[in-house]
Amino acid sequence: MLDIKDFSIFDNQPSFDFKGLLLKILGYWKWFVICIALGLIIAYQINIRKEKIYAMQTMISIKEESNPFFTSNTSLVFNWGGTSDQVSSTSTILQSRSHNELVVDKLQFYIDYLSQGKYKMVDAYGSVPFSISIDKIKGQLVNQVIGIKFINASEYEIRIPFEANSVSLVNYTDNSYSNTAVAVGDFVKRYKVGDRVSLPFLDWKLQINDKPGFYTGNEYYVRLNDFDGTVSRYRNINVNVDAKAGSILTLSLQGTNKARMVEYLNATVKMLIKNQLDSKNQFATNTISFIDSTLVAMEKQLKTTGNELKTFRKDKNIFDIEEGGAKFSDKMLDFDVERDQITRKVAYYNSLKSYLKNSVDYSKLPAPSVAGIEDPNIAANVSKLIALSTQRSEMAYAVKSDKIFKDFDNQMAAVKNVLLENINSAKSSLQYDLALINGKIGQAESTIKRLPDEQQELLKIKRKYDLSDNIYNTFLQKRSEADIVKAANLSDIHFIDPAKDIGGGLIGPKTSVNYVLAIFLGILIPLLFVFIIFFINNSIQNTEDINKLTQIPLIGVIGLNEEKTTLAVFEKPKSAMSESFRAIRSSLQFLYKKKQLDGAKTLMITSSVSGEGKTFCSINIATVFALSEKKTVILGLDLRKPRLAEEFGIENKDGIVNYLIKQKSLQEITNKTVIPHLDVILSGPVPPNPSELIISEGMNELMEELKKKYDYIILDTPPVGLVSDSLELVQFADTTIYVVRQNYTKKDMIMLLNTRIRRGELENVSILLNGFENKAKYGSAYGSAYGYGYGTYGYSYNDNQEVKSTIADRLKKIFKK
The missing domain is CATH 3.40.50.300 (P-loop containing nucleotide triphosphate hydrolases)
Structure with missing residues (x-):
């Protein structure tokens, strides 16, 4: 029979031995030294194989520029809603897909120029002695490294290693993909510099740059990349607003090639300036287009009435006929011009009202001043509606938030309602004015009917000619004003510091971080090993x-x-x-x-x-x-x-x-x-x-x-x-x-x-x-x-x-x- 003293559960149970753990850790000092040394060696090998990372930046300002030729009569410009709105819009546009697509396509940055570095291929953009001009409508070999070796100053060799019997092609006009059959193995062929390379999988011309330096015998590499993938990389451009000056933006890019980043930063700002100026000129462009179509109609009408007047004067003593109706001619012209002005305003209001009710894109609206409308409320609301519509269409490529689009729609709906009220009020006033002028014209025409028939006929023809000539001259003047306004418009975006490689800019790789991490892991790994041994070791x-x-x-x-x-x-x-x-x-x-x-x-x-x-x-x-x-x-x-x-x-x-x-x-x-x-x-x-x-x-x-x-x-x-x-x-x-x-x-x-x-x-x-x-x-x-x-x-x-x-x-x- 067992005694209770036989059970060891009554012995003193051991507690945590911190001293023993410390002694054990010190006992494995060689493990720590070896692990730290190995970690530092690995960190060194990683560091020397990493490409250097640079940061390039450019600085721009946004200042609302007013047109020096802007008057209440022209009303052909509009703003974007203030500087603060422009800063937000500019930041969004710079990171939008549509904007970066334009920049990448213009610079052809989907083409990589490479050279063989010590450990791997590196981006050699800006340092290669040549450039490639591809035919965008032809399928091009995509995501494949193409070797280019210069045999002499005017001849080069293309080398492409094909590992499969089919390769992918990209058409850069619509970014569509296709496949074509190739022979497995190395494709090697020589071409003259400047000659067209026309292959089932490649179509380009290679041109030597100005001051290329010595390049005979050197080997370079070219790679054509996916267009959308390239655009996605550049959408990561960093846009920072200056905390002290809210209208100043700093644009920065990080990468391994400074020349490529400098060119892209400057190109993206230039593209932004061009697009912003085009948007700013949209009102004037719409007005000029409307005036041009009106001038064509007036010119035709003026020519018809001129011929009619010429035919009437033939074989007649025109001076005797004109003398009798001369005192009525100027008076009727004034009445006709006044009525035409009122009629054009009413027609503009009717057209604007129909456009507001039946359309969702308001970026094509002409200026109210083209119809002689000087109401500041009408001009301001039309300008605002065009601005909102333009911004909404631009943001469609960059913003995926339905809430933002709803905000734009709500703002445009509010402006539309105000405009419709303004139109109804203005039309009521114009109808009254039109009735008055029609009455005056009726009285004058009653008097003219007492004149001889020939004088009445001459006055009728001359009235039509003078009215057409007056309208034509008026529209010519307005078109000239629109051209001046458009030419005088300034972009609200200005360079402060264009991107430039002045040396420096190195931000990585963080070699010290790798060394610190190596030391940390060199201590942690054996320490964990010692901990495991200590806690699983149940020995004295x-x-x-x-x-x-x-x-x-x-x-x-x-x-x-x-x-x-x-x-x-x-x-x-x-x-x-x-x-x-x-x-x-x-x-x-x-x-x-x-x-x-x-x-x-x-x-x-x-x-x-x-x-x-x-x-x-x-x-x-x-x-x-x-x-x-x-x-x-x-x-x-x-x-x-x-x-x-x-x-x-x-x-x-x-x-x-x-x-x-x-x-x-x-x-x-x-x-x-x-x-x-x-x-x-x-x-x-x-x-x-x-x-x-x-x-x-x-x-x-x-x-x-x-x-x-x-x-x-x-x-x-x-x-x-x-x-x-x-x-x-x-x-x-x-x-x-x-x-x-x-x-x-x-x-x-x-x-x-x-x-x-x-x-x-x-x-x-x-x-x-x-x-x-x-x-x-x-x-x-x-x-x-x-x-x-x-x-x-x-x-x-x-x-x-x-x-x-x-x-x-x-x-x-x-x-x-």
Whole structure:
């Protein structure tokens, strides 16, 4: 029946050992050095292979420019709603797809010019001695590197490596794709500079630039890219508004080629200026178009009435006829002109009203002044409506937010409603004016009817001619005004600092960041490794571990044996290890004295499992007793796996087993050693029943004989954690040393030792810490250093198996001093 004291759950549980962790980290300093060195080497290789990154920028200002020829009579210009609105619109346009498509197409930036760098191909735009002009309506080989090698100043060679029997082609007029068949392998062909290259997959002309420098024999590369993909890259242009001056914008690009970025930044601003000026001139352009169509009609009408007047005057005394109606001619002209003006205004209002109700694009509206309308409300609202409509159409390519479009639609709807109200009010007033002038014309015509028929006919023809001539001259004047206004318009966007390569501009790569990251990872990776080892390693690390786990006293600490011999004390008696064993001898003598033992003293040395060094400790403890001129004997009581014979170089022929079965006497099994006063009794042949032999009466007889002959009897026993033989030998031992080994003995074995002591299976026990290293590394080569290993105990005590080193053991051998 088990006693409650048998349960190890009542032992003190170990707490976190920060000191042990720190010592373990310091013990792996070589790992940290190697990982940091490797990280720095990798970071260096990455840094030298990275292309340098530059930043180029240009600065523009947005200032609302008024036309110096603008008057209330022309009214052919409009603004965009103020500077703040223009800044927002400009930022959006610069990043819009439609705007960047125009710039990329103009610069043909979908063509890459490359050269072979030290590690890879680099962008050589601006430094190659040639340029390519492609035929956009023909399919061009896309995303394929094309080699160009100059044979001489006027001849070059094209080399294209085809890896498949089909290649993709792009047509840059509509960005459509197609495929064409090719022969697998290198396509090589020579051409003259300036000659057209006409192939099923390529159509271009190569021209040498001005001042190309020396280029004969050099090799360059060209790559035609996807148009939409190229545009997408340039839409990432960075637009920043100056915090102190809200009308100033800074445009910047980052890349590997400064010449390409400088040209693109300047080109995108120039394109913006052109488009903005075209939009600003839209009102004047619409007006000029309307006037031109009106002038054509008036010119035709004027020609018809002129011919009619010429025919009437033929064969007549025109002076007599004109004299009679001259006083009515000027008066009727004034009335007709006034009525035409009113009629044109009404017609404009009717047309504008119909346009507002039936159309959604208001960018084509002509200026109200073309019909003689000077109402500032009408002119301002028409101008605003055109501006809103123009902005909305431009933003359709850059903005995907329905809310923004709804805001524009709401604003235009509000302006339309105001305009419709203005139109209704203005038309009412014009209808009244038209009625008045029609009345005056009616009175004048009644008077004219009293004149002779010929005079009436002449006045009728002349009225039509004079009216057409007056309208024609009026529209000619308005067209001239519109041309002046259009020519005098200025863009609201101005360069402050055009982009320019003045040296510098380097912003990357951040080599220091890579080095810092390399050092960080060089520390982190081995640190994680040490953490994993520390937390999964359940073995004894130091004396603090022993003190936390048990109340059993610690009799001594033995360092790691760096030599290949087991006779450490005998061969190096002045070493630190020898002094450690002498200290243990002193402690044992104190224990024997405390127990008031007389005569021979016995010492049993055991451990939890094999490989912890109990045989090594047995030999050297026996040696220090023998060197003090005490007759000492070591008994090899590990009958299952004897090791003493190997350590002393003696054949394990006769031993304890022979004595216990009455084959040999004590004198016959006792062996002298090279160490004075030290004898050794081997275990002898491996018996089939080791436990039964140990508990036999022969064992008692053996111990009695030994006590008569020796001062100290050292019992080298099997591991107590694996077999029960050692427990049977406790009765013969005055004191027991329990050997634990750093980085080898599991902490659970100490718990088992506590349980055995509670149950009285072991008595007078002291612990010896063996194989101790201050750096507390994981694992050791202890077994191989001592020339033996008990690793097989943990698997099968009765089977002879070759000891296999663990991965940790192998790693330690690599980094061991």
